[in-house]
Amino acid sequence: MNKDDILKDFDTLAEAKRKGAVNLKLCLGFALVVVVLVLAWGLVVNFTALDKVVVVERSGEYLKTHAEDSEALFLALVKKTCAEATGYANSFDRLNLKKIRRTPLFMSIRTI
Structure with missing residues (x-):
């Protein structure tokens, strides 16, 4: 039995744990980026939608609106x-x- 082979088997477990931790951090980071982008998009829609509201009377005339x-x-x-x-x-x-x-x-x- 070679000492390097035995140590290599133990190192695979430690390396798998490190890869799992890195993968978890990447997934959480990606989820955080997605949430921030969705909130930013919602904020932009909220601010721009107030300017685009059009109220039309039954006769077809536009009515002035304000927030x-x-x-x-x-x-x-x-x-x-x-x-x-x-x-x-x-x-x-x-x-x-x-x-x-x-x-x-x-x-x-x-x-x-």
């Missing part, structure tokens, strides 16, 4: 939702409540 301020839109939607919820909660009276309790939706909420 809304998202924070102001969000605040307006929250205020509207709160106003509707308050109006709904204040619409109950003693006679109306008995009728509403008979419906399945109110009965399922009441049992929870």
Whole structure:
């Protein structure tokens, strides 16, 4: 038995582990590059799509559009939702409540 042959057999395992680690790093690097490119593409589409939106009336005339301020839109939607919820909660009276309790939706909420 030759000492070099025995050491070569052990070296193949270490070399396979190194190749596996290199292959894993290459795969993860490729996946990271793909994810970054997809996010960059989505960002470009997002910024360029707002300029290309065309709204046409039924008569065929183009209507001018512009992007809304998202924070102001969000605040307006929250205020509207709160106003509707308050109006709904204040619409109950003693006679109306008995009728509403008979419906399945109110009965399922009441049992929870």
